[in-house]
Amino acid sequence: MIRFILTLLLLSSAIFTGMAQQTFTISGFVKNSKGEPIEAATVFIDGSQSITRSTKDGGFAFKNLLPGTYQVVVNMMGYQPVKQNTNIQAISPVLDIRMADKAIILKEVVIGNNAAREKFMKIFIKNFIGESGNAKQCKLVNPQIIDFSTNKKIIEGVTDDFLIIDNQSLGYRIKYLLRNFRFNQATGTTSYDGQCIFEELEGSEAQKAVWQENRKLAYEGSLMHYFRAFYNNQLREEGFLTYSIKNGVNPMQIDPRPVSLDQIAYRADSTFVTIELPSRMYTVFDRKKAASADRNMDKESLEQYMEKTGSIMKPYLKQAKIDAKGSYVDYRSFLISGFWGRKRIGDQLPYEYQPR
Template identity: 25%
Template structure:
């Protein structure tokens, strides 16, 4: 069976090299006039182009499920998945009137970047060592508004963000569609479409970037998904365990008791220790999971990935970077992450590590810190390059 499985993988790998050519034309949906210089690209890859004066474009796309993004300043971004479109088609873009209407309902803060710039950068770019070498070149396009009633912060960009990542050697064009932070639940939600462009540099710089990309890749979520697809989790260094989280009943009891009176002096140390514990307790089950125990084949190029509750994932081939321990000094040095599905769906995973729906998967632990713009790689990244 193992030999048959490997043979199937070879066939699948060969099919992935097949390229399709997507051709079409982009017009203004209201006037019917062609739109030139519209950015057309495969999200989270280095494949992209722009429309010509007559609105036409041609783009080579690999076999698989990807998001094709059509982005133009002043117009609403449109996306399509490659399995829902034909090789040749027309698309109409509409002016972004809804966003302008929102500005009237809730105006942006004056000097918003001065107040929220670092907060935004830490959440979006990250607090990694690589983040220190990331620069958003057009910060003036980012505006902020705070909803004090609902205790949320929203960031809006009226043009694609241009980000230079000197640590990994990429220039990133990022179409930010939504960025909202919930202060009550300390939950960040952001969505966007990045296009990666290779930076030019000396042979020494190119070698350095290759080494840094490989370092970032090892133990990343992309590495995990690719290993899951190939059923090589253990061989690649991933220890995966089922995990259950339950409410911390003792902490809940103490919180309720404090509503009716102060902490008893003879119990103050105990109370303080319990209150310092997390709201939930984690139970990690013994027995490492293999890829074929949580994933299965959907078709020739897609694997299904589904699980209940949580998965605890530790990459055992190296420890976390020092920057992670500076951000979370009480954490262990293990490169451990926890994932859960926000909705009961089957994730569709492809050979390059791409998976969807991406918004259904929530990362905490190491990946919650590391999977930021400063450390993400394009899905067409090749290991070691």
């Protein structure tokens, strides 16, 4: 069991406070397989509002970035998309990105498959964009670019270009580079992989005020909110309680006593908090309960939270590193289900978002 060393925590917090005012730049060059510069490639930071195009010499730069983990993505017609993880701690990284030519594959034209495509599209919208109130106000602008295929009970979808989603509830246009979408019709499980960029929609001042309120509601209790609270050692202050799941099957057997942060995490440096989960964890979001003296969880409460804000986090890797903006270094770190698992693209916010 991992525990905080108080002096290390105070020292690390002091270091981070000093570094919080310091910003960095991610820069680099985009080249083809021969080392020649590629001009006008789209370069963006996944999950953010930071986007640019490469210059004549292939150069690009993102300035004023805080320490943390970032995934730089490059897309250009005729080339395979490239994503590169980079961590900022003490210096501004310079990336050398090489793009491989994309093989041209002639697509099979299937006549009379409109009914099947309509079915696949309904499944895609439900499981990719979601079913929440925010998701229902999303418009898929260019659904025709999705290529669907089936293999037994698996429905798959990919795109060659950005899928565009206008979220009229949160005020964002989301451009999503979909690498793979998979829906298992036998089990009802969904997985998808890709990178996205957020753009502000235009609207009146009254509309922007509504968007701000909706964004705040979407943020409350979200996975981003949880990880930011985790990083700042403010889980209970922010309304989160985490419990250990004692068994590996359902129905869950939960230790009624909430887990303290020093049992599952430590701060190794000023940029990242490292999480080590010994087992599955169950987290609820309830500001009133988190502030009360009795934070234990009984069976009846468990069942109530499962229908509301209860989330299950299963460790996939031994460790996970979290930064201040609520991002984790390796997307494979956790398997998420419950409340967080039900939140799809229609409820997502960019990393630049800060509640007011």
